[in-house]
Amino acid sequence: MTKIKWLFISxxxxxxxxxxxxxxxxxxETTTPATTAPPPKTTAPPPVQKTLSIGGCFALTGxxxxxxxxxxxxFEDYAAYVNETHKLAPWRTETFPEDITVEVLWRDDELNVxxxxxxxxxxxxxxxxxxxxxxxxxxxxxxxLLDEDRIGATSSAVGPYLxxxxxxxxxxxxxxxxxxxxxxxxxxxxxxxTRAPRVAYLTADNAMGKSVVIPEMDTYLESIxxxxxxxxxxxxxxxxxxxxxxxxxxxxKVDLALGVMIxxxxxxxxxxxxxxxxxxxxxxxxxxxxxxxxxxxxxxxxMGELGNGYVCAGxxxxxxxxxxxxxxxxxxxxxxxxxxxxxxxxxxxxVVEAMIQVEALRLAMLKVPIDELxxxxxxxxxxxxxKNLETGGITSTPxxxxxxxxxxxxxxxxxxxxxxxxxxxxxxxxHNIYKQE
Amino acid sequence: xxxxxxxxxQGYAQDMAIFRTRTQWVMLFAFLILLFACxxxxxxxxxxxxxxxxxxxxxxxxxxxxxxxxxxISMGHAGFMAVGAYTSALLTAKLDFSFxxxxxxxxxxxxxxxxxxxxxxxxxxxFYLIMATVAAHFIIIWVILQLYGVTGGADGMAVPxxxxxxFVFKSKASYFYLVMAIACLGTFxxxxxxxxxxGRAFIAIRDNELAAEVMGVNLWTYKLQAxxxxxxxxxxxxxxxxxxxxxATTDQFPFMNSVWYLGMLIVGGMGSTMGVIFGAxxxxxxxxxxxxxxxxxxAAVSPQAASSLGLIMRGLVILLFLxxxxxGLAHRWQMVKSYYRLWPFSH
Numbered sequence: 057m058t059k060i061k062w063l064f065i066s067x068x069x070x071x072x073x074x075x076x077x078x079x080x081x082x083x084x085e086t087t088t089p090a091t092t093a094p095p096p097k098t099t100a101p102p103p104v105q106k107t108l109s110i111g112g113c114f115a116l117t118g119x120x121x122x123x124x125x126x127x128x129x130x131f132e133d134y135a136a137y138v139n140e141t142h143k144l145a146p147w148r149t150e151t152f153p154e155d156i157t158v159e160v161l162w163r164d165d166e167l168n169v170x171x172x173x174x175x176x177x178x179x180x181x182x183x184x185x186x187x188x189x190x191x192x193x194x195x196x197x198x199x200x201l202l203d204e205d206r207i208g209a210t211s212s213a214v215g216p217y218l219x220x221x222x223x224x225x226x227x228x229x230x231x232x233x234x235x236x237x238x239x240x241x242x243x244x245x246x247x248x249x250t251r252a253p254r255v256a257y258l259t260a261d262n263a264m265g266k267s268v269v270i271p272e273m274d275t276y277l278e279s280i281x282x283x284x285x286x287x288x289x290x291x292x293x294x295x296x297x298x299x300x301x302x303x304x305x306x307x308x309k310v311d312l313a314l315g316v317m318i319x320x321x322x323x324x325x326x327x328x329x330x331x332x333x334x335x336x337x338x339x340x341x342x343x344x345x346x347x348x349x350x351x352x353x354x355x356x357x358x359m360g361e362l363g364n365g366y367v368c369a370g371x372x373x374x375x376x377x378x379x380x381x382x383x384x385x386x387x388x389x390x391x392x393x394x395x396x397x398x399x400x401x402x403x404x405x406x407v408v409e410a411m412i413q414v415e416a417l418r419l420a421m422l423k424v425p426i427d428e429l430x431x432x433x434x435x436x437x438x439x440x441x442x443k444n445l446e447t448g449g450i451t452s453t454p455x456x457x458x459x460x461x462x463x464x465x466x467x468x469x470x471x472x473x474x475x476x477x478x479x480x481x482x483x484x485x486x487h488n489i490y491k492q493e
Numbered sequence: 494x495x496x497x498x499x500x501x502x503q504g505y506a507q508d509m510a511i512f513r514t515r516t517q518w519v520m521l522f523a524f525l526i527l528l529f530a531c532x533x534x535x536x537x538x539x540x541x542x543x544x545x546x547x548x549x550x551x552x553x554x555x556x557x558x559x560x561x562x563x564x565x566i567s568m569g570h571a572g573f574m575a576v577g578a579y580t581s582a583l584l585t586a587k588l589d590f591s592f593x594x595x596x597x598x599x600x601x602x603x604x605x606x607x608x609x610x611x612x613x614x615x616x617x618x619x620f621y622l623i624m625a626t627v628a629a630h631f632i633i634i635w636v637i638l639q640l641y642g643v644t645g646g647a648d649g650m651a652v653p654x655x656x657x658x659x660f661v662f663k664s665k666a667s668y669f670y671l672v673m674a675i676a677c678l679g680t681f682x683x684x685x686x687x688x689x690x691x692g693r694a695f696i697a698i699r700d701n702e703l704a705a706e707v708m709g710v711n712l713w714t715y716k717l718q719a720x721x722x723x724x725x726x727x728x729x730x731x732x733x734x735x736x737x738x739x740x741a742t743t744d745q746f747p748f749m750n751s752v753w754y755l756g757m758l759i760v761g762g763m764g765s766t767m768g769v770i771f772g773a774x775x776x777x778x779x780x781x782x783x784x785x786x787x788x789x790x791x792a793a794v795s796p797q798a799a800s801s802l803g804l805i806m807r808g809l810v811i812l813l814f815l816x817x818x819x820x821g822l823a824h825r826w827q828m829v830k831s832y833y834r835l836w837p838f839s840h
């Protein structure tokens with residue numbers, strides 16, 4: 057009986073030892089032998105279609121799920137457009153190589169740092185030459201790894217942490233500090249009283265929201281004439297109206313509340329402000345402004361005139377404004393490749409991010425053949441070489457990147473809800489408030 | 494301890510041995526050889542998954558001692574990990590401590606903070622203790638965020654990688670070895686801690702506090718000891734996590750992680766060292782499976798429909814275990830072993 061036992065145990069050990077060995081064997085070796093088949097005699101072989109991947113981590117679970125689903129849709133449609141037309145955008149003359157198919161590789165990271173680490177390695181193993189991050193936690197977790205591996209990435213999180221020192225995550229709208237500073241600039245340009253306006257932070261209580269509450273921001277606001285009063289935090293997605301926080305603003309006679317919120321946070325906040333008779337056109341005069349994730353068009357559409365006075369910097373154009381070439385392009389993409397239309401404004405973000413990744417790959421391929429392309433080539437000959445990338449007006453300005461320059465633009469668009477509609481107030485310059493170390 | 498049919502203990506040493514038979518020793522060595530041979534066979538991705546599993550095992554060992562053995566349910570474990578993580582990060586990044594000096598300091602700091610937040614356990618238990626530990630999590634994270642000048646606040650801080658004699662644990666393989674060595678040591682200590690006087694006291698407290706007190710078990714001392722030991726493990730896990738990422742931020746320690754650590758205990762089996770390993774491995778592998786399956790499902794439905802799949806699957810697994818196997822995978826493993834030990838007899 058002991059013999060049978062040992063035989064059983066030995067076979068398990070052999071099996072366990074064999075499994076990793078089998079796993080280590082590359083799949084390609086077992087499929088097509090390289091030298092056995094003779095070449096066809098009649099015609100030249102058709103060009104081998106090669107594949108390049110774009111994409112990365114998308115937080116399809118959690119607070120940003122709606123945003124990220126729209127971003128992913130933008131990626132997929134843009135890839136389909138490039139594959140079909142081999143063009144990069146209607147307004148661009150450059151083309152993408154016809155023998156290369158662009159595919160979108162994505163994984164849901166659930167906004168979980170531990171999960172994003174294994175996804176990163178998986179996508180790297182799969183040959184993804186570029187990356188993307190969804191939120192601040194993932195960006196914070198990956199930025200050092202990306203820098204060490206010399207992989208260029210795009211991101212929908214734009215905290216100031218990306219600038220210290222500038223690494224390899226490239227962004228298409230300004231960091232939150234610069235966006236909120238632009239709102240402060242606009243507010244001050246329209247300030248008519250003689251006293252110094254009082255400003256406070258009213259922001260989400262996560263890394264994204266808190267990234268604007270930094271000494272450099274206080275210094276800037278004070279330098280342009282504001283009196284900084286303090287900070288109030290609102291849950292990223294509030295489960296009850298932020299009455300206490302808003303009454304604190306009222307008691308402290310705050311004129312301008314600045315922060316970073318996503319719409320599920322901004323909308324209940326604005327609603328409660330109106331209920332408390334707080335707003336630029338209400339009993340207690342106060343203006344509330346957020347950086348880009350609190351997209352203005354979404355708020356205006358959802359709240360109508362209730363949202364009057366709400367300001368947002370770095371947001372995208374309304375999807376129905378087809379006079380903007382980029383917006384028209386996004387609309388056409390959906391007509392061509394999507395049966396169920398995505399109405400979320402972050403679709404535009406997805407298209408631009410995909411545009412940046414494809415452009416980085418295209419530029420890198422001008423220097424290095426596709427078969428030899430490595431992530432570092434895409435970073436150095438791709439991302440760093442992107443200059444004046446025209447997005448058809450989707451972003452505030454054309455995008456330019458380089459070593460040490462991870463923010464694509466120098467100006468930011470500020471919008472306000474007026475009469476229930478999104479109204480552009482103009483663009484204001486970025487001040488690079490966050491001190492780069 | 495169950496022994497194979499026909500094997501009997503004939504002395505105290507044999508009675509106390511964790512690995513009693515030659516087969517068990519062979520299995521242990523085979524497992525360790527296989528484990529430490531992983532970097533030879535697997536790429537960075539698998540090694541990353543295994544490293545994260547290793548860190549989770551260390552953390553859940555602590556929670557198992559606290560909750561599984563001493564019945565002090567903690568929902569603040571991620572917060573205690575953050576204490577260890579930031580202690581280690583600050584000592585290495587700001588005060589130039591070596592990782593090897595910072596790691597025990599991190600463990601100690603987390604243990605001390607654990608004792609502080611364990612104090613309410615002397616007056617409250619059950620649901621009320623859960624709420625106290627939830628509060629602990631948020632207080633710890635709030636304090637870290639407020640110390641902007643020291644911790645970098647929400648921006649976090651860069652953390653150096655561990656180094657020994659000029660060798661930097663930078664590659665996935667080297668860090669895998671580091672984490673697995675500590676996880677093995679942690680498992681060894683966890684197994685032994687519960688066999689000590691303190692461990693027996695923990696179990697007595699878990700089974701019946703009043704009876705334990707009547708028997709002379711000092712609740713004050715042993716409950717705080719459980720908090721200390723549990724949080725020491727959390728501190729080590731937190732430190733390993735931030736040095737792995739080379740960056741410390743409070744977002745690495747979300748409240749939900751505490752919930753999932755408890756979930757690992759439920760799936761693996763509370764009050765069992767093997768259960769910790771089973772729980773951490775199974776839930777983390779489930780995570781990986783869901784991540785890979787998500788895009789495939791999305792092709793059939795839509796990305797939004799496939800999203801939250803991870804949360805749903807983890808929730809469902811925990812629910813099914815609570816209903817059908819509340820003693821977890823460790824109990825199933827015991828049943829398999831019992832069957833094997835009686836083999837070839839039917840009973």
